[in-house]
Amino acid sequence: MSVSTESQAGSLSRRRFFRWASSLAAALGAAPLVSSAKTLSSSMASPSASFDGEDYYAKLGVPTIVNAAGTYTTLTAACMPPEVLAAVQKAALHPVRLHDLQQKAGEYIARRLKCEGAVVTSGASGAISLATAACLQYANNLNIVDMPQAIDGMKNQVIVQQAHRYEYDRAMYLCGARVTEVVTLDDYKRACAAGNAAMTNFFNAAEDEDGIAGSAQIGREEWLRVAHEYKIPCHLDAAADMPPISNLWKYTGMGFDLVAFSGGKGMRGPQNAGLLLGRKILTDLAHANNNPGDGIGRGMKVAKEQIVGMVAAVDWVLTHTEESMQGDYQKRVDLIASAVKGIPSVRTETVVPRIANHVPHLLVRFDPAVTGVTTGQIVDALRKATPSIELNPNTGQKPNQGIPADANTLVVGVWMLQPGEDAIVGQRIRAALTKKS
Ligand SMILES: *Cc1c(COP(=O)(O)O)cnc(C)c1O
Numbered sequence: 001m002s003v004s005t006e007s008q009a010g011s012l013s014r015r016r017f018f019r020w021a022s023s024l025a026a027a028l029g030a031a032p033l034v035s036s037a038k039t040l041s042s043s044m045a046s047p048s049a050s051f052d053g054e055d056y057y058a059k060l061g062v063p064t065i066v067n068a069a070g071t072y073t074t075l076t077a078a079c080m081p082p083e084v085l086a087a088v089q090k091a092a093l094h095p096v097r098l099h100d101l102q103q104k105a106g107e108y109i110a111r112r113l114k115c116e117g118a119v120v121t122s123g124a125s126g127a128i129s130l131a132t133a134a135c136l137q138y139a140n141n142l143n144i145v146d147m148p149q150a151i152d153g154m155k156n157q158v159i160v161q162q163a164h165r166y167e168y169d170r171a172m173y174l175c176g177a178r179v180t181e182v183v184t185l186d187d188y189k190r191a192c193a194a195g196n197a198a199m200t201n202f203f204n205a206a207e208d209e210d211g212i213a214g215s216a217q218i219g220r221e222e223w224l225r226v227a228h229e230y231k232i233p234c235h236l237d238a239a240a241d242m243p244p245i246s247n248l249w250k251y252t253g254m255g256f257d258l259v260a261f262s263g264g265k266g267m268r269g270p271q272n273a274g275l276l277l278g279r280k281i282l283t284d285l286a287h288a289n290n291n292p293g294d295g296i297g298r299g300m301k302v303a304k305e306q307i308v309g310m311v312a313a314v315d316w317v318l319t320h321t322e323e324s325m326q327g328d329y330q331k332r333v334d335l336i337a338s339a340v341k342g343i344p345s346v347r348t349e350t351v352v353p354r355i356a357n358h359v360p361h362l363l364v365r366f367d368p369a370v371t372g373v374t375t376g377q378i379v380d381a382l383r384k385a386t387p388s389i390e391l392n393p394n395t396g397q398k399p400n401q402g403i404p405a406d407a408n409t410l411v412v413g414v415w416m417l418q419p420g421e422d423a424i425v426g427q428r429i430r431a432a433l434t435k436k437s
Helices: 003-028 032-043 056-060 082-091 098-112 124-140 167-173 185-193 220-229 247-254 280-289 304-318 322-339 375-384 421-433
Strands: 065-068 117-121 157-161 178-182 197-203 234-237 258-262 274-278 347-351 361-365 388-391 409-413
Touching: 065 409, 065 421, 082 304, 098 117, 098 274, 098 280, 098 304, 117 124, 117 280, 117 304, 124 167, 124 197, 124 234, 124 258, 124 274, 124 280, 157 185, 167 178, 178 185, 185 220, 197 220, 220 234, 220 247, 247 258, 247 274, 258 280, 274 280, 274 304, 322 347, 322 361, 322 421, 375 388, 375 409, 375 421, 388 409, 388 421, 409 421
Parallel strands: 065 388, 157 178, 157 197, 197 234, 234 258
Antiparallel strands: 117 274, 258 274, 347 361, 361 409
């Protein structure tokens, strides 16, 4: 690019910025913003700086990917929809009193999601920690600053079914809590009667929606009934379990005292945000333990951008119906399936895992003896292409998490694809299966 076109492009985007800034100022009734923006542009901006923002992925040499995997944290999970992104951008322009924002955001979300109280957290894992801190305090009447060091010997147990133990147990341990593991209903009743439990944790995806409890022996209803006989609050981890949209109020409605959702998964809020929903007496304690106080949550800071982003994500989710959301994902599945149609030995099917990641996924089954390529070679080819495509990690694996894959099956997660990427994924899979890549 020559110098003159570069500066032309620069002044063009500056003009665009002023148009945007003046319309924003008009909307906010804040005329001074325009003059301060002018000062900023003349005194601080370098001649070629563009207000559209620098592409730091390009500058840092970090390749962007097409996410045909799903809401995986290591793949940075969801991208925010334009409405949410615009709300975040607007919020970033003005400081506010953080406490006011946390309170008002919590009240608004609680109203929209039909529960008593809500906290915007740093993610579902952060929500589990704040839930634990709240329940420990509720059970022990502790000061915030006494956790975790003074909790030993107090009511510090969280009761969990053996089949519900998972990597997020650490989110509870860091508050000083310890886990009492139970298998049978009798174990559970004994653990509740022991009198040293502050909370129970239920891993939602460990139980099927039909109430079949998998390898766990105690279902949701019975779990709640027994704990509540002993007045022990129950936390439910439903991090990845939206859609269905109604899950956002179903579990609090059932009687779970606290429920955690991830903000950066199906809700498509900021990746470092989540929700803790539930009884106000407990969500108030969670707020009290949250940043910027001196509690457990101090290191789980949620900035104004994430708080507003999460509120906007709730609004975004609620503009959808179950049918519109799933129908859009199904269209992407159908488009990719049609792209691989007619390739010898290839068969496609749609699967919707029953609980976590409850959205249409495409399975592409093939016979490597016919196609002449293996699953591993296809995964590599897609990864090395530009743009680099990541398939769902259940690709080539045994059946897992409700996805009946096998060694010769590609699993395509479509719900995190950006507009137009379904067509790219379809073409690339076709090329890989026919060795044209
Ligand atoms: C993803 C997930 C979490 C963590 O969610 P973050 O928002 O990334 O903190 C916790 N529990 C379960 C079951 C999850 O799937």
